[in-house]
C-alpha cells in the first residue's frame with residue numbers, strides 16, 4: 001500500500017490532499033516536529049537521508065520531493081487526469097510551474113522564516129526578501145488570472161502543489177491585497193478532498 005510519511009504543519013499535507021483527490025488507498029505515518037526547534041524528528045532520517053517530509057513510499061518506489069511525488073501519484077493512479085500528457089501542448093507550462101513552485105517561489109518564504117529568527121540582526125535583508133515575495137506572488141496572481149485553476153478550467157497537480165504557498169502567505173495575512181489568490185485559496189480549501197485530507201493529516205497550522 002502507498003505510505004506517506006507526514007510531518008505536522010508541513011508540505012506533506014500536499015501529498016495527503018493529492019491522495020484524497022485521486023481516491024487511492026494509503027497509510028499515513030505521522031512524524032511530529034520538535035516543539036522547540038520546529039525541525040523534523042529523527043524518525044524521518046530513518047526513512048530518507050534528508051530527514052524531511054514528504055517521503056512517499058510505494059512498493060519499491062521512494063520519493064522525497066513533493067512535486068515529484070504528486071506527479072508520480074497522479075500519473076500512476078489517475079492516468080489521464082490532473083497532469084497533461086508529455087506530448088500535450090500544456091505539458092511545458094505544467095512542468096515549468098511544478099518546478100517553479102519549489103525551485104523559485106518558495107525560496108523567499110523560507111528565507112523570511114529563517115531571517116525572521118534573527119530579529120533585528122536580519123533587518124537589512126528584510127526589504128529584499130519582501131520584494132522577492134511580492135515578485136513571486138504577483139507572478140502567480142497574473143498566471144492564475146481569472147482562471148479557476150492554474151492550468152485552466154480543470155484542477156491539476158499544479159494546484160495540489162501550489163496551494164501550500166498561499167496557505168503559508170495567508171497565515172501572515174499576506175493575501176489580503178491579492179483577491180484572486182485569496183479566492184483561489186478559499187476554493188481549494190473548500191474542496192471535499194482537501195477537507196478529508198486535513199482530517200486525516202491531523203493538526204495543520206502554518207505560520208507559528
Ligand SMILES: N[C@@H](CCC(=O)N[C@@H](CS)C(=O)NCC(=O)O)C(=O)O
Pocket residue numbers: 007009010011012038039040041051052053054064065066067102
Ligand atoms: N523541496 C522539498 C522541501 C522539503 C522540506 O523542506 N520539508 C520540510 C517540511 S515543510 C521539512 O521537512 N522540515 C523539517 C526540517 O527541516 O527538519 C519538497 O517540496 O518536498
